[in-house]
Amino acid sequence: MTIAPYENTINHLEEEIGRYLPTRAARISAERQLKDAKLYAPTDGVIGEKQQVAMQETERRVRELRKQEEITRTDIDARLDATRKFIGYPGIGMDHLNGGLSPDARLVLTALTATALGLGSDAMGELGMMFYSGLSTLDLMTLLDAHSIADRLKARRLLLDLCGKGFVTLDYRAKQVSPEDFNTVEVSLSRRAFCVILEDPSLETEGIFTDADGKE
Numbered sequence: 001m002t003i004a005p006y007e008n009t010i011n012h013l014e015e016e017i018g019r020y021l022p023t024r025a026a027r028i029s030a031e032r033q034l035k036d037a038k039l040y041a042p043t044d045g046v047i048g049e050k051q052q053v054a055m056q057e058t059e060r061r062v063r064e065l066r067k068q069e070e071i072t073r074t075d076i077d078a079r080l081d082a083t084r085k086f087i088g089y090p091g092i093g094m095d096h097l098n099g100g101l102s103p104d105a106r107l108v109l110t111a112l113t114a115t116a117l118g119l120g121s122d123a124m125g126e127l128g129m130m131f132y133s134g135l136s137t138l139d140l141m142t143l144l145d146a147h148s149i150a151d152r153l154k155a156r157r158l159l160l161d162l163c164g165k166g167f168v169t170l171d172y173r174a175k176q177v178s179p180e181d182f183n184t185v186e187v188s189l190s191r192r193a194f195c196v197i198l199e200d201p202s203l204e205t206e207g208i209f210t211d212a213d214g215k216e
Contacts, residue, residue, distance in 0.1 A: 005083035009093030009199045012080065017114045020072050021123035027065035028142065029126040034058045096196050099165050104158055108140055112168060112189045113197055134171070134188035141183075156182060167193040 006012040037055050084091040094101065094109060101109070114123040115135055123129075129139050137159055146155040162168045171186040195203035 003078050003082040005086040006079055006092060009197070012076070012083070012093060013110075013113065013197075015072075015076050015079075016110045017117075017119055017123050020069070020076060021111065021114060022126070023065060023069045023072050024143070025124045025126045025129070027062065027069050028145065030058060030062045030065055034062055093199055094197050096199070097165075097167060097193060099167070102158075104144055104155075105162060107144065108158065108162065108187075109167065109189070109193065109197065111135060111140065111143055112187060113194070116189050116194055134186040136183070137170075137185045137187055138183045140187060159187060166190055 034055070037058060080091070084095065090096055094106060097109075099105075111120075111124065111129075112135065114120050115129075120129055120135070124139075124143065127139070127142055129135060129143075135143075137156070140159065141152060141155045144151070144155050144158075146152045159168065159170070163170050167190055169188050169190055171188070172181065173186075189197070191204055195201055
């Protein structure tokens, strides 16, 4: 079967933000519900019939969402590969950001693109992520499935690396920062990364105002 390349970066982002992010958010949310259900289920007697049915339904939903997420990710990646082969190196949109982006880095940048476009609520609403100015580092750790200490350290290093490359900005809102403050830092796309991902140079000057003489 021939895999069709993306016509442009907007078509690709529509699938990432409109299909993949909502499915991933729904899967993570369902896994949270299942974990809570198992944690608070009675252990000294028979679980009520309604509770048992509800837990089985949540388990089924988690399985379906995991499968759907995997299929969606595979489909999008296959079309990206086809696009890169069709138009040549480096590809489209996010591919133009230097730095050899990992899948986790691309996920973070895609989520931040969604919030920058005012689509955070639509894409990640099931996780309570509906900010229009950015996501906190803790929000992004949730999206990255960072549970263990190693996962969380990896996520912190990833965000610091993206900041160092100029792809994102970290708003600490304080001069002196303690380690735990990092969890609530707001993360946003840099203006340059935003225009590169959308392949629209005019976006780099978005938000720059001029005075009466036309000077910045």
